[in-house]
Amino acid sequence: MEHGGLAGPEQRARAVALGIPVTIQQPLLHDTAEVEEGYWGPERVARLFPARGWIDLGAQVSAGSDFPVGRFGAMRSVWGMTTRQTVIGVKGPEHAISYEEALTLHTTQAAHLTGESHLRGTLTPERWADLTVWDRDPAKAVGEALRDLNPTHTIIGGQVVAPR
Template sequence: MARLFPARGWVDLGAQVSAGSDFPVGQFGAMRSVWGMTTRQTVIGVKGPEHAISNDEALALHTANAARVTGEEMLLGTLTPGRLADLTVWHRDPAQCPTSCVT
């Protein structure tokens, strides 16, 4: 479990990494994904803290990097004039949440 999705190492190596969620199909929406990548918190405690990435890096994996991986970086992924916008407003910063605010 501690080695699952070692984002820090991949980002540091310059790998083309992206992230996403299956919400509402599953229980793990983007807020939980960002929270998990930044805190490495799991239902059984913190696992693999050396693989944690910053909040900004986690958000980039879900936005600009996801668009780049799908070849849509000229259409979406950043808030840029002329590009499609898909906004999410969260009630709290996922990097600062206890488990209860990301469920």
């Protein structure tokens, strides 16, 4: 289920029972909250992308940034999942998840979703060395510092692909 944004509790439970994997694209909430509130109202917008609910139900859930569709890369998505910050303020803070959970959704869970957990998702022997090097330690970044991290290098399959 792409985005998993508007699924209510009953739909989430059914998706989990059926084994349907879910992806969350948190930057869509950040970027479009104001427009969505105009059409759907603040209560419905606050319920969008309920990562906490999906995780608590035991869903096979992963996350992405929707980059380059949106202007956010992966770490901004992690920041959004942990803060629920949008262009018009915090929406649905009860759906926030921890940094560790958000990072897992972008790494090991994303590899599991694509059927590539035997190749990527963790830095272990016999797996591809896919990783991003940041200008600061993401685990120690707080608030806007996490949001504003910039990658210095991207390595895919052991090869540096950015910067070029």
